[in-house]
Amino acid sequence: MNLPKTDTSLFQRLCFILVETSHPGNIGSAARAIKTMGFSELILVKPRFADALQHPEAIALASGAQDILDSARIVEHIDEALDGCEYVAAVSARLREFSPPILSPRVFAESMVQSQHAKIGLIFGNERFGLPNEIVMNCHALINIPANPAYSSLNLAQAIQLLSYECRMAADTGVPVAGNVGFQGQLATVNEIDGMYTHLEQALVAIEFLNPDKPKKLMPRLKRMLSRTQLEVEEVNILRGIANKILDVSKKQAMPEK
Numbered sequence: 001m002n003l004p005k006t007d008t009s010l011f012q013r014l015c016f017i018l019v020e021t022s023h024p025g026n027i028g029s030a031a032r033a034i035k036t037m038g039f040s041e042l043i044l045v046k047p048r049f050a051d052a053l054q055h056p057e058a059i060a061l062a063s064g065a066q067d068i069l070d071s072a073r074i075v076e077h078i079d080e081a082l083d084g085c086e087y088v089a090a091v092s093a094r095l096r097e098f099s100p101p102i103l104s105p106r107v108f109a110e111s112m113v114q115s116q117h118a119k120i121g122l123i124f125g126n127e128r129f130g131l132p133n134e135i136v137m138n139c140h141a142l143i144n145i146p147a148n149p150a151y152s153s154l155n156l157a158q159a160i161q162l163l164s165y166e167c168r169m170a171a172d173t174g175v176p177v178a179g180n181v182g183f184q185g186q187l188a189t190v191n192e193i194d195g196m197y198t199h200l201e202q203a204l205v206a207i208e209f210l211n212p213d214k215p216k217k218l219m220p221r222l223k224r225m226l227s228r229t230q231l232e233v234e235e236v237n238i239l240r241g242i243a244n245k246i247l248d249v250s251k252k253q254a255m256p257e258k
Contacts, residue, residue, distance in 0.1 A: 011171060013120050022126060026155070029156075032157075035064075041071075079191065090141075092143070096136055118187070122143075137220055138194065188236040201219055203247050
């Protein structure tokens with residue numbers, strides 16, 4: 001029996017996510033940029049204009065990439081855009097104190113070609129304000145584009161064009177895919193990992209390791225540490241099982257003796 005082949009190339013696995021984009025023209029330019037490099041999935045998170053995909057400026061600057069606009073999705077929250085993603089990277093010129101691992105566009109592209117992630121999200125922020133810290137902190141990587149330190153400002157569409165170009169180059173050069181050595185489980189999605197963090201935080205509060213009134217930087221540091229790994233579903237379940245056991249023991253200890 002011949003099973004249908006599934007296209008697992010980076011062109012099918014990578015989606016471009018734009019958060020709170022202000023200018024419809026940039027959305028059209030983004031559609032043009034990703035289409036010229038062979039990509040197709042575009043997601044908008046709460047753009048400034050409700051009709052952003054039908055706006056005349058977006059259509060004009062898409063310049064032949066109308067099909068990308070037609071198939072693009074608009075969602076209200078970043079969690080909806082990241083649903084199903086196993087790896088997420090944020091693009092930002094501003095570095096953070098508790099940043100996930102920092103990658104150049106080329107290193108990101110090459111690593112994604114070699115990866116087994118079924119779906120990858122690449123997030124770009126608002127033209128003026130960029131991305132909020134809470135989104136960056138929950139990503140697996142922060143992509144920083146090397147530029148002139150005295151003038152590092154890139155237009156949103158330029159940044160998207162640069163990242164999509166590097167991803168195309170990595171995919172076209174046939175970077176060898178790592179062999180399936182040893183056991184490889186299913187990679188956890190971003191939503192599954194977020195749920196694990198919430199569960200773990202509750203357990204740490206229960207044993208008074210984390211003070212919710214003075215949390216300091218404990219959870220950001222834990223997220224930064226774990227973002228350097230590629231958590232699988234079973235590993236997330238193990239951590240949630242540990243958190244669940246901690247909560248059970250804490251609850252029993254808090255109960256008055258009969």
